Amino acid sequence: MTNRVKRGELSIAAELVEFIEQKALPGTGVSTDAFWQGFSDLINDFAPENNALLEVRNTMQSQIDDWHKARIGTLHNEKAYDTFLRDIGYLVPDGDDFEIETTNVDPEIAKVPGPQLVVPITNARFALNAANARWGSLYDGFYGTDAMGRTPKGKGYDRGHGSRVVARTRVFLDDTFPIEDASHGDVERYTVVDGALLIDDNPLMMPEQFVGYTGDPAKPKTILLKNHGLHVELVFDDTHVIGSHDRASLADVRLESAVSAIMDCEDSVACVDAEDKVVAYTNWLGLMRGDLESTFEKDGKTMTRRLHDDRTFTTPDGGSLTLKGRALLWVRNVGHLMTNPAILDRDGNEAFEGLMDAMITTLIAKHDLARDSGNSVHGSVYIVKPKMHGPDEVAFTNRIFSHVETVLNLPANTIKVGIMDEERRTSANLKECIRAAKSRVAFINTGFLDRTGDEIHTSMEAGPVSRKDFIKRKGWIGAYENQNVDIGLECGLSGRAQIGKGMWAMPDDMAGMIEQKVDHPKAGANCAWVPSPTAATLHALHYHKIDVFAVQAKLKAGGRRSYLPALLEIPLASYRAWTDQQITREVENNAQGILGYVVRWIDQGMGASKVPDINNIPLMEDRATCRISAQHIANWLHHDIIDRDLVMKAMHKMAAVVDEQNSGDQNYTPMAPDFGGIAFQAACDLIFTGREQPSGYTEPVLHRRRLELKAQQNG
Helix, strand or coil, rough: CCCEEECEEEEEHHHHHHHHHHHEEEECCCCHHHHHHHHHHHHHHHHHHHHHHHHHHHHHHHHHHHHHCCCCCCCHHHHHHHHHHHHHHCCCCCCCCCCCCCCCCCCCHHHEEEEEEEECCCHHHHHHHHHHHHHEEEHHHCCCCCCCCCCCCCCCHHHHHHHHHHHHHHHHHHHHCCCCCEEHCCEEEEEECCCCCECCCEEEHHHHHHHEEEEEEEEEEEEEEECEEEEEEECCCCCCHHHCCCCCCCEEEEEEEEEEEEECCCCCCCCHHHHHHHHHHHHHHHHHCCCCCCEECCCCCCEECCCCCCCCECCCCCEEECHHHHCCCEEEEECCCCCCEEEEEECEEEEEHHHHHHHHHHHHHHHHHHHCCCCCCCEEEEEEEECCCCCCHHHHHHHHHHHHHHHHHCCCCCEEEEECCCCHHHHHHHHHHHCCCCCEEEEEECCHHHHHHHHHHHCCCCCCCCCHHCCCCHHHHHHHHHHHHHHHHHHCCCCCCCEEEECCCCCCCCCHHHHHHCCCHHCCCCEECCCCCCHHHHHHHHHHCHHHHHHHHHHHHCCCCCHHHHCCCCCCCCCCCCHHHHHHHHHHHHHHHHHHHHHHHHHCCCCCCCEECCCEEEEEHHHHHHHHHHHHHHHHCCCCCCHHHHHHHHHHHHHHHHHCCCCCCHHHHHHHCCCCCHHHHHHHHHHHHHHHHHHHHCCCHHHHHHHHHHHHHHC
């Protein structure tokens, strides 16, 4: 039984009240009474509109379902479909051209293209790792991953592999910071003479790339270079294992890596009650105050992680240059759908969690706004808002943030919004979505995984969809990705906001990432998601290679291409001569992914984790991947491609596989052979009730089942 206390017209879990009154509010200048009155107004007065917007989703989905049911078995008519979607208000007309009016945006968002991390805010160590990933070792990135084809065996230093790492790094330096008539590979000394960098006795071909140093100019400790807005630091140390074998004593090359990071309260966490929310909010508070710490055991040693300090260099003219030591932090709030039992409104209903997050995460961010050289040096709060459906929902978010600013005594538009373009109705109306928050928008980003889950659910009644690998080849995906960039440029985001791309989901495949993820900056994205700090360092290489703003200028000059017809293409299986083996393999692959993710979510409260797939390849999994797999099986069940018996056979078989994959985890509870556990039942719920889940989301099932388990554990 939750211990609750009254604040205004709200009934709130005591632990959340204690956190807000004892930790979050002090130091913000906001009185306790004003906060609770404003919070109560937000929860109670905005709930009816929130409910109405969700009902619009349901009504439109029912209309789309009925439209497809009436035409099942007939050839899809694109023109008629477009007209129908306009008639029901699913598609809205594009208004006049405009550009965003967002001001006070930090340079990491507006001016510096680079990698972006997304991490669960409930894990303090991960949060600190991400915040500190602003700078990363290229030597470590090459040495400790498969980026160069292999990783060294054992704990000892592999001198041969180390030499290859040094040589590969010198190639990067030659490509990015070329020297007149020389190569970094042959250098014996770096010196600063009369404000100029000399490499041996040769200048850089572009001398302006030298922007700073530390130590004695005749023998610097570090040299700071700059290319495409990103910094690179050469570190010299003749006592270092690499530096001692290097003619120039170059011990490391450190890249400005994760320019920004998203602290996630949504897809990558499992927050189902006040206990969980307090953990999330506490870590966000530590980041905003700058005092978050995490103590842990590693290799038999106790270690404590803290936020890195800023970095100061001497400029070529003898002045001083200070650079951020940490990534610029966004916080991702929950979308409009979910409620949370941490707060009950005046009628005893659970409060919408998105409203909770808006008020509390912004309150916490006031601690940062009061600090020098904190997260935002321009006085802004950065909130990513996911899973919005169309312009009306974006406008609703805008009004929520305005209310929060008023209650917390913040200037209008202090809160900047990141719009996740991951739901079909947002994709199809992206220009009007941006217009609805044109004074706040500082980020748009494609979310291919959720976008695919919504695509399947929206068109559930149209027919059986293709196998998952073939869905990726459909034309709507390319149209979706390209339109996002084109509309962002048309609306003036270049140089003022981030236009982002999605995650590289294979954290152990850095060679593949280096080969393929360069396509994101080539497409005009000035940020893209990576799964780890090391991946951020390696992905930073792409932003040195590609001048993103030049790409954006070229794309903008070409004008927006017409993508809407392709965007509305439904990924149906046009050719279904599948063998029984192919069908079974597809279902088992989906089942294994669902079970591997859900069992950790339910049993251990892990909202995101590196989960082995059916081929034992580790993949980063979150609710978006689970949504696709569950909706895919639900679609095939609905259209009689498979039956319940085949699905249950696959679920039983894959539960045993997942159990074996987790056999080394002492905290893991096996699902087989009885299959009676809550986690297994939750996975089945996602499939067999998939058609009924709102927009095909996994959250309602996962939250209900996690709460059931927690009640059982506490009972």
